[in-house]
Amino acid sequence: MNRLPLFCDVAMARRIEGMEAQLMAAAAEAACLRRADDGGFVMRVAGGVATFTEDGSPFNKIAGLGFDGVPDAAALDRIERAFADHGAPVQAEVSTLADPAVGALLAERGYRPASFENVLGLALDGVQERVAPSGIEVRVGRDEEFDAWLDVAAEGFAHPDDQGVPSHEEFPRQVLANAERDLAAAGVVHYIALCDGTVAGGGSLRIADGVAQLAGAATAPAHRRRGVQAALLSARLADAASAGCDIAVVTTQPGSKSQQNVQRRGFHLLYPRAVLVKQAPPSEAATHPDAPVADHATRTVRGPGAETPDGVRVVQYDGSRERLRPLFELAEDSSTQLDSYIEDGRVLVALRGTNAIGHLQLVATDRAGTFEIKNMAVREDLQRTGVGRRLVRCAIDLVSRESGRRLLVATAAADIGNLRFYQLRDSVCRRSNGASSPPAPATHPAPSSTASNYATGSGSTT
Incomplete structure (x- = not known):
């Protein structure tokens, strides 16, 4: 066994923190599969992950x-809003x-230290001896044996040793059970210790890319x-x-009995982590994660947005x-x-009852009076039922009421279906407005109208 202190540089820390982020993402994805819903999320950010x-x-x-790299403000805005939607601190x-x-x-941005934890490591440079006391x-x-584990x-977590800095977290048993099942699905192996035949303790191990967590x-x-x-x-x-790992890592509370135990085994402190918390502001208190989208769609679009006999209405969306997505x-x-760009501009949502069946993202451009349909889609089973047409009409109505003179849309040049859709919408606008606008400022020719001016590119599905 190598008893020399293990030196940790930035490259090693990057490796360890990357493995931690991978584990959180895998466990969160396993949780989504277990729950069979979209109540959680996994968001990549600047080499890390928010889950x-x-x-x-x-x-x-x-x-x-x-x-x-350093995450940009827009990425952190999205993450903080996602946590706030669940009523959770970040x-x-x-x-x-x-x-x-x-x-x-x-x-x-208002994050404050809540606790610290220590990451310790041990170089694995050969065969490790298994040591177990008698019995x-x-x-x-x-x-x-999972329930016994x-x-x-x-029980062990509920009665921590008094030594060291206490943890700032406590987890209900059912939440802990769910988390451990999700960790197992993510590749974590649970070990059980028997003392004279009685379950006395437990631990876990994950191996990935030569690192043993x-x-x-x-x-x-x-x-x-x-x-x-x-x-x-030891086991x-x-x-x-x-399994060929070259390093083992463990995270402990500073000064705890767990830290003392692993240091006796030859682990050395690699680096601390600061646990920083930002509370969700009261104004961003979340609705229940299963709340319908309609709860966040508060402003009805006038004119074309009114509810039709089939129960479809178009609203401006103010939620996450x-x-x-x-x-x-x-x-x-x-x-x-x-x-x-997902957070840019405004979003119109087509609702049937409380369910979102289509959307249109409308953004201002750097040209006065010119707007762009950045992203638009209709649920696949409801395409070609008029929902996309109503979204476009609502966007045109909204732009017109704000003195807009031109509305651009991007769609793949080879996407004949989308091109035909917007060309048909354009002809409707021509008939309703009785005039035409200047040619589109794009590399491909496109139809135009007083309220709409379409260019080719990418970004819409109707």
């Missing part, structure tokens, strides 16, 4: 920031080896000070070394754009491009 799964979950956080865990500009930016057996838990983990260490109070955690640590390190994605293949 939310359910109220009180340990996965509700931003992880991995500061090693791939918790960012930032390494002391991250770009200092990240911490400064978060402080400017203690450690092995990978079986599926039927969870019981001892919950150790977590979930807990011992029932009745079995403490008997070497349970030392045996769990996991041996398995990690056999992330709720509409599936519609936006129908018209935008690139998630990077979508992230760059």
Whole structure:
């Protein structure tokens, strides 16, 4: 075993924090599959990830920031709004080896330190010896032992050692159970420790890209000070070394018994993380995540937006754009491009009852009196039913009432269906307005009208 202190530079920290971000994303995605709904989210940001799964979950956080640039204000706006929509604070865990500009930016935005945690590491440079005191057996838990594993983990977390800085977090048992199931789906392996045949403790291990992440260490109070955690640590390190890992990492509370235990085993402090929290302002208190989109669509568009006999109406939307992302994605293949403009301008939403069945994003351009339809889509099963036509008419009506003289739209030059759709809309506008406008300022010819002037590019599905 290598007993020399393990030096951690920025490259190593980037590797470890990247693995942490990957784990949070995988666990949050597993939670979405388990719940079979869209109540959570995974949002990539500047090399890190922001995740939310359910109220009180340990996965509700931003992880991995500061090693791939500094997030821009628009990206943080989207993340903070997404957490606020769930009535949750934003918790960012930032390494002391991250770009200092990240911490400064978060402080400017109202994030405050809530706690700290230590990341420790051990170089795995050979075969690791399994050590277990007499009467203690450690092995990978079986599926039927999950509840027993969870019981001892919950009991251990509920009765932490008094040593060190206390954790700022507590998790209800059901939330903890959900989180551990999601971690298992994300590739985390649960280990169980038996003391004279009785479940005494548990821990977990995830192996990815040569890094062994150790977590979930807990011992029932009745079995403490008997070497349970030392045996769990030894077994996991041996398995990690056999799998070819070159480094093992563990996160502990500063000065805790857990930190003392792993340091006795040869781990060294690599870096602390600051846990920074921004509370959701009262004005952004969220509706229930399952609330209908109509709860956020508060301003009816006059004229063409009025409700029709089939129950469809068009409104201006004031809620989180992330709720509409599936519609936006129908018209935008690139998630990077979508992230760059999803918060721009205004959005009209076509509602049937309380369900969004289509949308249109309207943005102002740098030319006076000129607006652009940036992104537009109708739910696939309702395309060619007139919903897109009503959205365009509402956009034209809105632009006209604001003294707009030109409305641009981008669609792929080879997309004959979309081109025909907008050409038909344009002819309707010509007949209704009785005039035409100057030719479109684009590299491809396009029809035009007093209220609309279409150019070719990309970004709409009707």
